[in-house]
Amino acid sequence: MEGGEEELTAHETALYDRQIRVWGVDAQKRLSKAHVLVSGLTGATVEFCKNIVLAGVGSLALMDDRLVTEEVLGANFLISLDEYANSNKTVAELCSQSLRDFNPMVGVSVLSGELSQMDGEFFDKFDVVVVCSFSFQNKILINERCRKRQKRIAFYTIDCKDSCGEIFVDLQNYTYMQKKGDETVERQLSYPSLEEANSIPWRDLPRKVTKLYFAMRVLDKFELLEGRKPGETSLADFESISIVRKDVCEAQGLKESHLADSLLERLLAAGKMEHPAVCAILGGILGQEVIKAISGKGDPLKNFFYFDAADGKGVIEDISVHSTVTA
Amino acid sequence: MAEVATEGRWKDVDRLLSRHGNLVSAEFDPRPNLREDIGEYVKVLVVGAGGLGCELLKDLALSGFKNIDVIDMDTIEVSNLNRQFLFRLQDVGKSKAEVAAKRVMERVSGVNIVPHFGRIEDKELDFYSNFDIIVLGLDSIEARSYINSVACGFLEYDADDNALLETVKPMVDGGTEGFKGHARVIMPGTTPCFECNIWLFPPQVKFPLCTLAETPRTPAHCIEYAHLIKWDEAHSGKAFDADNPDHMLWVYKEALKRAELFGISGVTYSLTQGVVKNIIPAIASTNAIVSAACALEALKIVSGCSKTLSNYMTYNGQEGTHIKVTDFFRETDCLVCGPGTLIEIEPSVTLAEFIEKLEKHPDVLMSKASVTHRGNNLYMQAPPVLEEMTRSNLNLALYDLLGKVAKDTVHVSGMTEKNGKRSSSLRKLRVSFKGVSAGPTDMDTR
Numbered sequence: 001m002e003g004g005e006e007e008l009t010a011h012e013t014a015l016y017d018r019q020i021r022v023w024g025v026d027a028q029k030r031l032s033k034a035h036v037l038v039s040g041l042t043g044a045t046v047e048f049c050k051n052i053v054l055a056g057v058g059s060l061a062l063m064d065d066r067l068v069t070e071e072v073l074g075a076n077f078l079i080s081l082d083e084y085a086n087s088n089k090t091v092a093e094l095c096s097q098s099l100r101d102f103n104p105m106v107g108v109s110v111l112s113g114e115l116s117q118m119d120g121e122f123f124d125k126f127d128v129v130v131v132c133s134f135s136f137q138n139k140i141l142i143n144e145r146c147r148k149r150q151k152r153i154a155f156y157t158i159d160c161k162d163s164c165g166e167i168f169v170d171l172q173n174y175t176y177m178q179k180k181g182d183e184t185v186e187r188q189l190s191y192p193s194l195e196e197a198n199s200i201p202w203r204d205l206p207r208k209v210t211k212l213y214f215a216m217r218v219l220d221k222f223e224l225l226e227g228r229k230p231g232e233t234s235l236a237d238f239e240s241i242s243i244v245r246k247d248v249c250e251a252q253g254l255k256e257s258h259l260a261d262s263l264l265e266r267l268l269a270a271g272k273m274e275h276p277a278v279c280a281i282l283g284g285i286l287g288q289e290v291i292k293a294i295s296g297k298g299d300p301l302k303n304f305f306y307f308d309a310a311d312g313k314g315v316i317e318d319i320s321v322h323s324t325v326t327a
Numbered sequence: 328m329a330e331v332a333t334e335g336r337w338k339d340v341d342r343l344l345s346r347h348g349n350l351v352s353a354e355f356d357p358r359p360n361l362r363e364d365i366g367e368y369v370k371v372l373v374v375g376a377g378g379l380g381c382e383l384l385k386d387l388a389l390s391g392f393k394n395i396d397v398i399d400m401d402t403i404e405v406s407n408l409n410r411q412f413l414f415r416l417q418d419v420g421k422s423k424a425e426v427a428a429k430r431v432m433e434r435v436s437g438v439n440i441v442p443h444f445g446r447i448e449d450k451e452l453d454f455y456s457n458f459d460i461i462v463l464g465l466d467s468i469e470a471r472s473y474i475n476s477v478a479c480g481f482l483e484y485d486a487d488d489n490a491l492l493e494t495v496k497p498m499v500d501g502g503t504e505g506f507k508g509h510a511r512v513i514m515p516g517t518t519p520c521f522e523c524n525i526w527l528f529p530p531q532v533k534f535p536l537c538t539l540a541e542t543p544r545t546p547a548h549c550i551e552y553a554h555l556i557k558w559d560e561a562h563s564g565k566a567f568d569a570d571n572p573d574h575m576l577w578v579y580k581e582a583l584k585r586a587e588l589f590g591i592s593g594v595t596y597s598l599t600q601g602v603v604k605n606i607i608p609a610i611a612s613t614n615a616i617v618s619a620a621c622a623l624e625a626l627k628i629v630s631g632c633s634k635t636l637s638n639y640m641t642y643n644g645q646e647g648t649h650i651k652v653t654d655f656f657r658e659t660d661c662l663v664c665g666p667g668t669l670i671e672i673e674p675s676v677t678l679a680e681f682i683e684k685l686e687k688h689p690d691v692l693m694s695k696a697s698v699t700h701r702g703n704n705l706y707m708q709a710p711p712v713l714e715e716m717t718r719s720n721l722n723l724a725l726y727d728l729l730g731k732v733a734k735d736t737v738h739v740s741g742m743t744e745k746n747g748k749r750s751s752s753l754r755k756l757r758v759s760f761k762g763v764s765a766g767p768t769d770m771d772t773r
Contacts, residue, residue: 014405015405017406021606022506022609080434081436162339162342163633269342275340276340276386277386277389277620277622277623280382280386280616283612284612287611298644310633310634311652312636313650
């Protein structure tokens with residue numbers, strides 16, 4: 001992503017005036033050359049799409065072959081009622097038209113297929129890959145495929161579970177300029193892959209790490225063992241997930257009581273539901289992060305972000321070797 | 328538009344409103360039709376249909392609110408389109424409130440949004456008292472101050488100075504600039520109101536005149552010199568119009584000349600616009616985050632489905648990502664949300680004399696005050712029709728006008744001055760008449 005030689009057009013300068021005052025012309029030029037892929041269009045990812053389309057990325061490719069159902073409409077602002085009632089288009093197709101309206105200068109396209117089945121070369125078209133509603137296994141698989149490519153592809157996952165949510169960031173080896181007062185210093189960050197982060201024993205992590213991190217992993221494990229699709233859970237699963245919690249906590253050296261019943265119940269009951277305002281917050285944070293990664297400006301989040309509507313707080317957890325207690 | 332059955336789309340909101348929890352408020356009554364009740368009975372006002380307003384309307388509509396009013400005095404400009412996603416290029420020039428309302432109603436079935444294209448100061452108090460909750464997406468201190476004083480004006484206290492719950496008008500206030508923003512919950516009488524915390528704002532940038540005139544050091548100094556000093560010298564009588572590109576170009580060229588003279592670099596046309604128009608840099612994602620936090624709080628306040636934010640959230644995405652929630656305390660003697668500024672006067676004081684006293688009273692300093700008492704106009708400075716109708720009250724004793732009680736609350740609105748800036752303001756005053764006993768309870772009934 002070079003910061004191009006061509007100047008921005010007069011229209012771009014007028015349209016993007018307010019944000020150019022935030023991040024500068026160079027960053028705007030880099031944005032206009034960036035290619036983003038989003039697979040899994042849920043409330044959270046459509047909010048993200050809105051934000052980066054408005055910001056003026058070069059292109060946005062959408063992958064989601066599901067046909068639209070009422071459930072999908074829940075937190076999805078991009079699909080109008082007329083479109084839903086009268087069509088057998090896919091979710092991606094219906095969302096793409098609204099996104100084009102937000103900013104005709106962004107190339108919004110729809111790609112068919114299953115991302116976990118795409119080979120490495122497919123990913124070379126993109127600078128940023130965002131996935132939602134994938135099984136943990138598939139997230140790891142897609143993350144690995146991105147990492148194997150020659151060019152650095154920024155990888156993100158985002159998931160909204162009713163009134164809380166999680167974002168994961170992998171920028172591999174990332175160098176950027178950080179402003180400290182009057183000086184600008186070069187900073188280097190080394191991100192673990194999702195698999196690497198997941199392999200860090202829980203007993204090695206600082207005690208204050210948010211319980212949501214552990215609870216989400218227990219949920220992932222439960223879905224894997226029971227062969228469920230992401231979010232295919234309900235309160236009736238509580239007994240089964242309690243057993244998973246017991247086994248995982250034992251193996252990880254974490255006290256079971258650390259993960260309250262109420263927290264697991266909450267995630268089970270959340271299923272695939274997403275609260276619209278929580279999606280907007282998660283989509284906003286992710287939008288911010290992708291803009292930072294593309295422009296090379298600003299400290300990126302490392303490497304997990306959690307938001308909980310119950311207390312209105314957002315926390316960043318650094319789940320990597322450097323953050324471990326014994327390191 | 329066909330009423331498509333979309334019950335499935337509300338599953339998430341229903342879930343929040345129909346389950347018990349450990350963090351719910353004492354009054355929370357979870358039931359399956361709580362969302363419908365919210366949709367039917369709750370009236371919410373969104374102030375501003377810009378960067379925050381567009382996001383707020385979307386979030387509130389998707390959260391189940393069905394009676395929404397939105398007010399904004401501006402029309403759509405090209406520079407809005409990078410974040411005010413309800414607007415398109417062909418909408419430039421139209422009313423923000425009207426276009427925003429229309430677009431959201433096209434997307435969310437059953438919601439009714441009434442747009443108001445006008446100034447917040449032009450609405451009657453009745454208009455505001457109609458709403459159950461007011462959500463602010465404003466971009467100035469003055470506007471926030473005004474709405475805050477209106478909402479807090481409804482607040483009444485009992486004899487023990489406790490806020491009367493039924494007079495509390497909750498507000499949720501959001502604000503953003505670049506990568507930073509805040510969301511706060513204001514429950515008049517309980518949490519700090521906007522004035523209680525006004526000290527949080529850094530002093531507004533005002534360059535000393537001598538710096539502009541004699542010793543400029545920065546590009547902004549050169550620009551303000553051209554804008555505030557040179558313009559009048561060269562165009563005596565003609566007002567400067569920030570929206571006129573010729574005027575802006577003139578200021579830019581003059582600023583450049585001055586900068587060259589003093590060896591200062593950095594004057595650009597863009598900076599000139601920014602300084603003269605006080606442009607706030609803005610991006611979509613920050614607005615999305617802050618508005619969503621506000622919408623969440625609005626839902627919690629009207630339903631009690633969860634603990635509310637307590638009470639001020641700041642978001643900073645500039646250096647990393649930081650979200651902090653601080654529990655600020657009220658100022659117990661706040662001039663706006665407190666029990667009211669105490670004004671002690673003799674029972675013989677006329678309304679005219681009272682109005683005059685307000686100009687000099689150190690805690691009020693209000694000129695050309697209009698006075699209302701429990702919704703009744705005692706004296707209105709404008710419009711002429713009302714002025715004529717109420718003029719006869721001026722010579723009457725305030726004590727008589729208030730019904731010969733020892734103390735009572737009145738509301739006054741007029742012009743006040745802060746930091747050299749004049750703005751309209753609304754205040755609550757507790758009038759106490761000297762020498763008058765408090766009432767029958769004080770009488771010795773032996």
